[in-house]
Amino acid sequence: xxxxxxxxxxxxxxxxxxxxxxxxPISGHNTLYWYRQNLGQGPELLIRYENxxxxxxxxxxxxxxxxxxxxxxxxxxxxxxxxxxDSAVYLCASSSYSGGRYFGPGxxxxxx
Amino acid sequence: AQxxxxxxxxxxxxxxxxxxxxxxxxxxxxxxxxxxxxxxRQRLQLLLRHISRESIKGFTADLNKGETSFHLxxxxxxxxxxxxxxxxxxxxARQLTFGSGTQLTVLx
Numbered sequence: 001x002x003x004x005x006x007x008x009x010x011x012x013x014x015x016x017x018x019x020x021x022x023x024x025p026i027s028g029h030n031t032l033y034w035y036r037q038n039l040g041q042g043p044e045l046l047i048r049y050e051n052x053x054x055x056x057x058x059x060x061x062x063x064x065x066x067x068x069x070x071x072x073x074x075x076x077x078x079x080x081x082x083x084x085x086d087s088a089v090y091l092c093a094s095s096s097y098s099g100g101r102y103f104g105p106g107x108x109x110x111x112x
Numbered sequence: 113a114q115x116x117x118x119x120x121x122x123x124x125x126x127x128x129x130x131x132x133x134x135x136x137x138x139x140x141x142x143x144x145x146x147x148x149x150x151x152x153r154q155r156l157q158l159l160l161r162h163i164s165r166e167s168i169k170g171f172t173a174d175l176n177k178g179e180t181s182f183h184l185x186x187x188x189x190x191x192x193x194x195x196x197x198x199x200x201x202x203x204x205a206r207q208l209t210f211g212s213g214t215q216l217t218v219l220x
Contacts, residue, residue, distance in 0.1 A: 033208075044210070045209075091156070
């Protein structure tokens with residue numbers, strides 16, 4: 001089993017540019033999470049999906065961040081426009097309803 | 113609100129010595145506590161959860177509701193234990209809150 005897959009692994013962009021991250025969860029996992037991890041900090045939840053429904057997006061900065069999980073499988077997280085403070089590692093995780101959370105390798109975003 | 117505090121950002125011990133990574137939490141209900149580990153160049157992975165009451169790689173953690181703590185312990189540290197360790201709490205809304213992590217280095 002491949003585990004949670006994320007791409008790209010690294011991304012460098014200039015501020016004000018758009019960027020998108022992609023996540024493919026473990027097969028059969030109905031719950032998908034996006035986290036942001038700033039340097040020296042633990043991961044912080046941005047959004048949680050149950051199937052295709054966003055059930056917790058209270059921490060998502062909706063003025064510039066958006067996410068979608070069409071068909072309840074893959075998910076995309078977008079930032080437009082990116083700001084310097086968005087530099088971080090963006091983690092995707094998935095779980096079955098009663099199971100533990102499995103994390104992807106993350107995407108390291110650098111905004112210059 | 114739920115919060116997790118890991119007071120030590122860095123912790124170094126010698127191989128064979130006991131190690132304890134501290135975790136304190138704040139939550140008004142009955143929490144579920146976890147320890148996650150991230151080895152160098154690897155993804156974040158679950159180490160143990162308090163409801164399982166199991167020992168993984170020689171590590172144990174006991175939930176102390178009176179002291180609101182969930183410290184991670186191992187009696188004899190090994191060099192391969194060097195990693196970043198995160199304590200995490202899950203409340204009623206299944207929201208997982210992480211501490212800021214402790215970088216453990218086991219010296220030879």
